[in-house]
Amino acid sequence: MISVKKILGKSSLALVAGLLLIGTPAVQAQDAVAGKAIFEGNCTACHSIDADVVGPALKDAHKRRGEEWLVKFIKNSQELVQAGDKDAVALFEKFNKVPMPAFGTSLSDDDIKNVIAFIQQESEKPAAVAEAPATAATDSTATAATAETQDVAFMDLPPVLHFTFALAAIIILLMVLVVVLMFRLFIPMMGDTIYEEEFRNSFAGRVYFLLRGDATLVTGKDKNEIHSHHDFDGIQEYDNDLPPWWKMMFYVSIVFAVGYMLHYHVFKTGSLQAEEYEMEMEQAALIAAATPDDPNAVTDYKPLTDATALESGKKIFSTNCAACHGPEGQGTVGPNLTDEYWLHGGDVNEVFKTVKYGVPAKGMVPWQGKLTKDQILEVSSYILSLKGSNPANAKEPQGEKE
Known part of the structure; x- marks a missing residue:
């Protein structure tokens, strides 16, 4: 026992x-x-x-x-x-x-x-530390070093460039010295004639007196002659020329305008702003199209109608979307998906894009990293199948009618 x-x-x-x-x-x-x-x-x-x-x-x-x-x-x-x-x-x-x-x-x-x-x-789980292989780190470092633009010091340039820069500097210095020597040699030889009106109005005279502080070459000379004998409340008008710098800019703008018209409108050898914009947009589209997730890519999906795809879409909807849109699509935090009104378009391609990229400003997360393309198309097709189901306690319409 x-x-x-x-x-x-x-x-x-x-x-x-x-x-x-x-x-x-x-x-x-x-x-x-x-x-x-x-x-x-x-x-x-x-x-x-x-x-x-x-x-x-x-x-x-x-x-x-x-x-x-x-x-x-x-x-x-x-x-x-x-x-x-x-x-x-x-x-x-x-x-x-x-x-x-x-x-x-x-x-x-x-x-x-x-x-x-x-x-x-x-x-309470310890944070996972992702350790990249040493070879990958080496490759990425090498790639970054190759892609990075290297600055070259002036002293490291080829001797030919050093010689070219030195020769250009010497030529400019000699030209300045020649001009200064000419003024120092010939101006004193002219004596008091440099103050005569004929020399002062010449280009050389204007440059000379500009160096001495007389800005007539730039501002022009006041004639102090009354333009007319009319008296406007004590205001009289003098007949003075416009400043030479202003007239020079005006003449240059005329020449530029003629060249601009010939270049862009007559010979059409240049692109106008609208054409440049279109070209840049095409280049941007080509660059974006090279990536697998181009938000501007045009899609031509058709809504799925077979029962298997819609059932799969329903399961995805119940797992991921019902928390914000309601189990029947009636709308809770998110909008009602059963009426004819849409905030971001009611075509299957527009719904696909909304599901894929989300609407972060409104609190909807993008699902492209969690759902495959086929799954997004299935849930988009299921959402469209909810139209007109009229569930109880449906949220008020939002957006535009499709």
Whole structure:
């Protein structure tokens, strides 16, 4: 027979082991697993653990707010905002006043606590450090060094260029010296004749007196002759020439205008602004088209109509879009997708582009890094299939009628 003592001993051990298991991370891990499924089904469209998306990054949210506050906020964030909760109002203002969907009717308190357990588990994971291979780093460094423009010091230029610069400087210096010597030799020989009107009005005389501080060459000379004998309230008009610099610029502008007209409008050897703009836009389009994600690329997709594609689109919609547009597309945070009104176009190609690139200014994230092209086309086709379904509690129309 088995003694009572042995039975009690084994029972006690089993009881202690059970109590220990209740407090071990295994149960918490199970909660986190359930929380992960709930998080991926309801939260990933607007939240990430490490980065701000539509809503804030959730890493260490349980430390910043506490479980009780998080449960209330997830159940109905707008109740806290309207009640004047400081933290709730701050989040609402920071993230462009985009209201978070209320999950009080779709998730129980235990579901929300499971999500918080998942957030805690993800927050406690060590940050992954991506180590690039040494060869890749070497290659990237070499590429950057090759692409970078190298500055060459003047003393490192070829001797031929040094000789050319020196020769040009000597020639300019000799020309200046010749002009100065000519003035110093010939002006004194002229004696007082340099003050005669004939010499002063000559180009050489104007240059000479300009060097002595007389600006007549630039400003012209006042005649101080009354233009007419009319008296306008004591105001008289003098017959003075325009400044020579002004007349010279006027003559140059006439010559330039004639050359401009011949170049652009007669011989058509130059491109006007409109043509230059078109050429630059074409070049930009060619550059953008070389990348796989050109937002300006023209697409000609047709809506998918087969049941398999629409069912796949429905699953994608329920997983990623229902949190903001409602499970039936009736609109909650995002617009109603079942009416005839569209904010960014209702053609399948326009819907495809909106889903792919998002509308960050309105809080919609781009899905091009999370969904494949086929998946985006499937969910876009499913969205178009919702037109006219008239779900209950549909949001008011927004945008233009298609």
